[in-house]
Amino acid sequence: MEQTDVSTSILTAVGSGGTVGFMLGVLGGGGSILATPLLLYVVGVTEPHVAIGTGALAVSVNAFANFASHAIKGHVWWRCAVVFSALGVLGALGGSSLGKAMDGDRLIFVFGILMVVVGVLMLKPKKPVSVECRPVDLRMCLSTAAVALFAGAASGFFGIGGGFLIVPGLMLATGMPMINAIGSSLLSVGAFGLATALNYASSGLVDWWIAVEFIGGGIVGGLLGMLLATRLSAHKNIFDRLFAALIFVVAAYILYQSARQAGAHQSILDPQVVFDGAHARS
Numbered sequence: 001m002e003q004t005d006v007s008t009s010i011l012t013a014v015g016s017g018g019t020v021g022f023m024l025g026v027l028g029g030g031g032s033i034l035a036t037p038l039l040l041y042v043v044g045v046t047e048p049h050v051a052i053g054t055g056a057l058a059v060s061v062n063a064f065a066n067f068a069s070h071a072i073k074g075h076v077w078w079r080c081a082v083v084f085s086a087l088g089v090l091g092a093l094g095g096s097s098l099g100k101a102m103d104g105d106r107l108i109f110v111f112g113i114l115m116v117v118v119g120v121l122m123l124k125p126k127k128p129v130s131v132e133c134r135p136v137d138l139r140m141c142l143s144t145a146a147v148a149l150f151a152g153a154a155s156g157f158f159g160i161g162g163g164f165l166i167v168p169g170l171m172l173a174t175g176m177p178m179i180n181a182i183g184s185s186l187l188s189v190g191a192f193g194l195a196t197a198l199n200y201a202s203s204g205l206v207d208w209w210i211a212v213e214f215i216g217g218g219i220v221g222g223l224l225g226m227l228l229a230t231r232l233s234a235h236k237n238i239f240d241r242l243f244a245a246l247i248f249v250v251a252a253y254i255l256y257q258s259a260r261q262a263g264a265h266q267s268i269l270d271p272q273v274v275f276d277g278a279h280a281r282s
Helices: 002-027 031-043 048-072 078-101 104-123 138-158 163-174 178-201 208-269 271-281
Strands: none
Touching (some): 031 048, 048 078, 048 104, 048 178, 138 163, 138 178
């Protein structure tokens, strides 16, 4: 029985990692937001902070793997990517420290609200964005620093990749084309995730074995996703909407579970319940 439980645990971790990797491979980003819910409700991690710390490590490794592919293809603006990542890591350390200090159940509730926001953003029609390369001056440096710190803080607080913030942030701050923003953003996603994971690990909030299993599944799923990405490119808008619908379902489940737990805690603290329980025991 015990061996069966271990095998099931490994399969759920690998399968969950494969799901996240597949979504990342097909969508090019966004899939990492499923890491924490999968670790909590499928793999069976009971502590929200451990799920966030473990998920951040898995997201980091997958991002660095995808970053290598973009770097080989010449899609990375190295100077912007390195500066953005270095500044954002400071924000990620601050955000993850704030997340660690927050009550785990409350943090997951806020995470559910974030998922709703991400789902809405994915449903918005994508309009072509015209960008112009901007001179490297004080204004550009300050705007880059502000966006990097904000994106890093959000990534660290929620334990997510944050590509949906980083890509438009890079385009807004530097004027780089979309493909370069995607390639460059992956260095930041990897760096923010690693900083978050190390911060959580310093407090013993990373399950290393589950992380290895999750990452292994993510690598396989990512390869399958990238192989299918070109075939599905003509239907990407439909796939985005299906993924947004999935995000809404997962967000609704998170908020439902949070409401149930809040209700249970309230019942435990209710003086009438305490009185009735004491009376029954007497």
